[in-house]
Amino acid sequence: MPRRSDIESILIIGSGPIVIGQACEFDYSGTQACRVLKEEGYRVILANSNPATIMTDPDFADATYIEPLTWEVLSAIIDKEQPDAVLPTLGGQTGLNIAMELFERGLIGVPGKPEMIGANADAIATAEDRENFKVAMTEIGLESCRSRIAHSMDEARAAMDEIGLPTMIRPAYILGGRGTGIAHTVEEFETLAATGIEASPINEILVEESIVGWKEYELEVMRDHADNCVIICGIENFDPMGVHTGDSITVAPIQTLTDVEYQEMRDAAIACIRRVGVETGGSNVQFAVNPDDGRQVVIEMNPRVSRSSALASKATGFPIAKIAAKLAVGYTLDEIPNDITRATPASFEPVIDYVVTKIPRWAFEKLPGASGILGTQMQAVGEVMAIGRTFPESLQKAIRSLELGYHGLGCGEAEGRLLAEFPDDESLLAQAALPTPDRVLQVGEALRRGISIEIVHERTGIDPWFLDQMSLINEERDHLAAVEFDEVSPRDWKRAKRLGFADTQLAYQLGRTEDEVRTAREEAGVVPTYKTVDTCAAEFEADTPYHYSTYEDESEVRQSDTRKVVILGSGPNRIGQGIEFDYCCVHASFSLRDAGFETIMINCNPETVSTDYDTSDRLYFEPLTKEDVLNVIAAEQPHKVIVSLGGQTPLKLAGEIPLELVAGTSPDSIDAAEDRERWNKICDELKIPQPPGGTAVTLDEALEITDAIGFPVLIRPSYVLGGRAMQIVHDRDHLASAMAELAGFGSLGKEGGLSAERPVLIDRFLADATEVDVDAIRDHTGEVLIGGVMEHVEEAGVHSGDSACAIPPQTLPSWVAEVIEAYAASIAKRLDVRGLINVQFAVVGTTVYVIEANPRASRTVPFVAKATGVPLAKVATRVMLGATLAELRAEGLLRPAIGGHVSVKEAVLPFTRFPEVDPALGPEMRSTGEVMGIADTFGKAFYKAELSAGTILPESGTVFLSLADPDKPAGLVVAQRMRALGLGIVATVGTAEYLARFDVEVDQVLDKVQDIHAKGAGVTAVDLIAAGEISFVVNTPRGRIGRTDGAHIRKAASLHRVACVTTVDAALAAAEGLAERNGVLLGVRPLQEYHATGSTA
């Protein structure tokens, strides 16, 4: 059947902010869907609260609503736009859940309302509800784990009695497996069952037979209206069952199933999608296989495009989301051409002739208190993928893609740490038995020590085939250990490179420098070849612009004469460096393609739009290391290389790239801004005040500085992003522990530790300062464009990435804003910036201090672009390649900024997943994503932003106030406003007494948690939060954050999902938002309307 002509407009629901379990893979799938449906001539309406996404660019949809993703807001959008259909399967679990809410309220999927395309409500309910799903699978003869549903603790205990321990507990309707866990003991069971019932929006858990240790597989299935089904990709997990698949190392294709077993699984996956009733599109079916007898059980299925489908798309070259969108509007698979071969249809099953390895990346170093042990609940914040011809090659490439200081499987400085931490084999094995982020390296080390594959398999459950392949890597090292550097033969080089060894690993093994190794290897004629990802293992001709390096006979890259620009991507998502930078890289590619350049993307993050093979003219799916990047440069001979749009990852490589190739601001200027001495000199010269401070490598040097400037101080390492290891330090003891953390064996030690080149920066901490961020562009004629001035809601001291901020500034006098703009422009001039610069200021009274300047793209670039309608990243890229702002204005790319509304960005924090972590904000960034609220006033925009971030500000109920002394005056105002809105107030003793002095009575005075321990009785905030009697928590910590009362309260709020703010500024903003929200419907308005009608700012 060809494209449906009975529908004209389609609403796509996006996935909202980046959170653990739902990252930029949904921007990738949503962007593809928007593109395809627009190309097909439909009116595309998009709802997504995440401004950092490519899909929310006004070019990708006809109407783009950056609005909160709640059913009320969606319903307002539907009223306004009257779409014919809603496509809920491309926005992750968020999209699916909202669609179900809309359906249940009769707003979609019922006669007279927009139709649900892709998956209908029945299918979603069958797949998402575990009991329904199990019944459905049993019906079609597929085995699943024995299990029982429970809605209460009594039911849960009965289920456990029947199934026996260990059991798996899974809450229903939860993304990323939050709240899921394995109980080995009755005590563990009680805790997990109780939290699970609470976490589930329908208070339902599944108690299930544990299949921990089995082999885990996934199949990506697609189905069309005519019931044609194909498998796009099979994935085998390196980590056995027990670790969430999002936290597992996974490998494509499947390695250890015979064809008979694979076909049985294929039949089951197809039967599953048919029975669940996903009419069109992609689904992901997960299986567990008992390694002893091959028994296969179905674990679950996602009736939508998922994280795995993004991985499968990148792994095979088959664009699942794009095809899913086409199937949703009526095409059948055989009517859609395969983009890659062009000659063959999409109704086939890709086969690959390489091995793909995905490794997740976690952020435990930013979450003190979290156990760091992986389980059935996803904890990773990002992932890397690597392609090699063999598993060892792809594994080593993937490990070095992680940017954690490892060059591959061992054979590097990091090895010393493993030896020191686990000197004996038993301690190493005991550690490797626990799934943790470093397990693969521990396994590698165990094999290197000669522990048998049988023993390692027994302790870890990792399949012996994988272990043997890892042994090949170790054996190659043993061989090289016996060879002198000058005697390494061409065959030796080739064999080592084919196993994925980096030059840095070989340098470590051979006792030479990386450059010496490179030279010797190249002299031996061993250079990388580039193969093509073509969906068909070379069976058909394809000129896909999608390559990976390997060491073979033949390279398939075609030479061209067009001027080429290489764009270095940002690598794996991590806290502090995420989708915002991918947005910038993708925009760079789009704008340069439009300007006639050939663009070449290098990146290793499978979740992103940048690694979509049609974003750039060519894609190299490669690690972002010196060696791999220089290899691509050698193969492509580009005109320029862009290093300043992908965050710290490419910036760190700037110095390794021939100077004349670096586009835009010179590496020397980048260094001038980063090097403390040089930066101080610049500020002195420009007469721009800085907080007093200095740099230190040792504790003694640090103490010298604090003796001069006093406490509190802000300390931070150089060359990091996201406030990594940044702290506010209040005394000498704290300074000592902070310095130790930064040096050698601390968590930052992995990222390079401290040295004269990488000292710690120590500054006087400016208490109660207002923080302001500026993004600007300067061209080679010296013209400076101020992109946006953002005033932070939280005071200085909270990392800018975790702080809410507003455009335009809300409290700054306009002349102060002008001073800030003038300072930013003069810094840009002094650094001879060509492209973007971000400058951070702290305003105390009317004094403007500069905190730091970064001549590169910042995290806020996409937010500023959405707020002002100016495509900053595109403009900056052209400027880097030599265009002037005036030329870009004439060309029409650079338009005047629009104003007349307020835009608020709010951070989204991961604490509900880590109930053991104190959610108080500080100078180390911990947010995983961001949302945006746009409205005509600050209050409304802030309310929308909070709603989007999942913080439901209470319109009724009780507010709990517990304020640090300096916050009490502002807290009084908060209390007065909350009272005026009719909310109840409870407070701790000190806060209650303070409020009483100003005639604000509290409903109840609560005891402190530590007092209860002393007194043995009383009611604390923790009790009330647990009892569901508190709807909003305002708790502001001061001084060193420890296991104080505040920490207990904040953790309780995060565990029970009660809105909690930890700064008084946020509480004031919330009060303002609530006051404006009171009784007023939130208006919805598409970005295109703001951009078209906004008055010029």
Place this chain on the structure above:
Amino acid sequence: MNVMAHRRVQEGALVLSDGSVFEGELIGAAISAVAPIAAGEVVFNTVPSGYQEVITDPSYAGQIITFTYPHIGNYGINATDFESAGTFCRGIVVRDLARRHSNFRAQSDLGSMLFQQGVPGIAGIDTRRLTRIVRDSGALPGAFGAASESELLAAATAEPGTDGVDLVRTVTTHVPYVIPAVDTESRTNIVAMDFGMKSNIGRSLARLGRVTVVPASTTAAEVLARNPDGIFLSNGPGDPSMSPYAVEAIRAMIGKVPIFGICLGHQLLGNAIGASTVKLPFGHHGGNHPVKNLRTERVEITSQNHNFAVDPDSLSGRAEMTHVNLNDGVCEGLQVNGEQAFSVQHHPEANPGPHDSNYLFRQFATMIEKATAKKMSI
């Protein structure tokens, strides 16, 4: 550790008749002093799993099989996934032969099996480069071994390829044998003409009834004398025009008993009704080919292994094209006009490959049932 074993490799090379040279390491059966070179027509197969089935498929007689998936041997060799009692290919080419396998059914490893079955192989090859050459120039002769490049080139050039050779005779059974019906009550009697039949076809047919497998040279009269309810024409290697005796036998049987053919059997049925067969520029060798059933409009993902195909233009007036390959329009199935005879080019029995076309065996069963009922009613 197994360091020494890892180091002791015998270097070798693969040379194609076009002069392309690939360096690698010899694996599998030793290439003896008597026959220092393995030569044959080089083809590739893109299945990522199913090497045991592929290597033991008689259709590969005379050929050197290149596996495009780099890791081969991962799950070992088991007792049940053989597609014939022996091997008929001339050798295999892989990027990497697994040193250690892992699977609950594995009883041996691929390296040992190659050794025992006398199949030589070469590993460490840039199989993607090789596949691209074979894709562009068509299956071409090649030779590998420890001999010098010039000797290997000479051997490759001297290799006749599969054109003009009756490979069927080298793989067919010499004497008839019986595969008992799975359903012991079944009274259906099927005669299968063995042109190089895969075991799983036998297993699939046995679900329909008792199967008597007869040599390829069996005449029509001999087949019909067995009083079959259905006649099956098996897959097999090479060029259908090299087996005129089979074409003749089939022609004489059309209209008498329901006939079902697979792969070479399909081409032979085509020739028997006067349609012509052509050699494809490069064959179909994989488990992912989309085939459209033109009657139901449904797409089946199929397993394929053939270099020759029935020319659809030559069918007119004789048969209806029932299936088409969506990649390149090759005729994948035919139904003889007015007769109980049909055939497909792909492999509904799978092994390796998807089960999407398995319904064709049921279709054959239905045809047999109807014919039997008619016969009874007469």
